Amino acid sequence: MWNAISLQISDALGRDFNISARHSVTGGDIHQAYKIEDHHCALFVKTNHKDKLDLFETEAHGLKLLAQSPTLVVPEVITTGKSADHAFLALQYLEFSPGTKAQWFQLGEDLARLHQDHCQSQYGFDEDNFIGATVQPNKWSKNWSEFFAEQRLGWQLKLAQDKGHQIGNIALWIDRCAEALRGHQPEPSLLHGDLWRGNMSFVEGRGCLFDPACYYGDRETDLAMTELFSPLPSDFYKGYDAEWPIDKGYQQRKAIYQLYHLLNHLNLFGGSYLQQCQQQLSELFCD
Structure with a gap:
């Protein structure tokens, strides 16, 4: 080899x-x-x-x-x-180092600048790729709520069902996800796609990103992922907000975007995530 x-x-x-x-x-x-x-x-x-x-x-x-x-x-x-x-x-090969408060603030600003790449008018990507080892479909779409409901949550829900997980009425969850996001039509940003703390670091004082799952979509999905397992230092979010203020509606959408990654962890690592996914689906989409 x-x-x-x-x-x-x-x-x-x-x-x-x-x-x-x-x-x-x-x-x-x-x-x-x-x-x-x-x-x-x-x-x-x-x-x-x-x-x-x-x-x-x-x-x-x-x-x-x-x-x-x-x-x-x-x-x-x-x-x-x-x-x-x-x-x-x-x-x-890069040598990583811990970030200072000022460097985390700068990384937040730099991510916001990355998200201001609006070279695409639709949501998706020019090829399907992977989130971890899971295929991530990226067919272009003009409608964000439909894209996320069908190609993100719907895709993961169907994979979970195929693996034998009791995940409920998939068609209902897709419809309710689309309804929850209806009217939210952000400019498509270039996204890292899998932005958790293990996929970022610092090199000579500058923020470094790696292991991406890129596509063009709502910038809030990257932010939601940073908060899912181990939130980043507060200076990161202050830096982001200083460069491009976060929409107030983000707090209502955050859990929906995080559910995509929880479902992916269920599909990758098994049933220990099942109860968390079931609970989040119920809380988000049940009347």
Whole structure:
């Protein structure tokens, strides 16, 4: 595997990359991750079974889009590829550091600036991608409430049902989600898509984002994800609000947007999330 990877990295770099050191590093629950080095640089490499190449290719696409931000740090994509049995993604290796209060404030401002990328007039993306290991459909839509109800909640609810989870009347939940969001038609923003604390850090004092699930949608979905499991420092939200004030209606929509990620965790990790999803569905959409 490593010989094939080093050859493909060499082609991408335009020079020989001969691995002189390799160490396993933390890379999440889905892939294996490594720091590899030659005598010139270090790279971060994720590997998985060869049939997972499309996960890496869509991640690379998202990283390249995020890298267009003039202020955020995003790891440079070196290449994607596969060996006989493995797929891989090679990225620039970055040294992370904790953020100060001022740096969290700046990251909030920088995210708001990213969300001001309104180059698309519709919601979706030019390809389906992945949220974790779950397929994330991104068919373009002119209507936000329909897009989120059908391609986000509806998709996850159907996956949960297929896995045998007792999730209730899916058609009813989709209709009520669409009704709850009806009339909310935000400008489509470029989103990170999976913005929790484990997918952000700091590099030489600047905010860094990675592991995206990009699409164009309501900026509030990124903010809702940051608050779901472990809210970020308050300075982050102050910085965001200073650059682009958060709509007052966000507090009513936040739990709907968080439900998408709870359902994805149910589909990825199993029944420990079932009761939480059932309760949230009931609280949000029952009369």
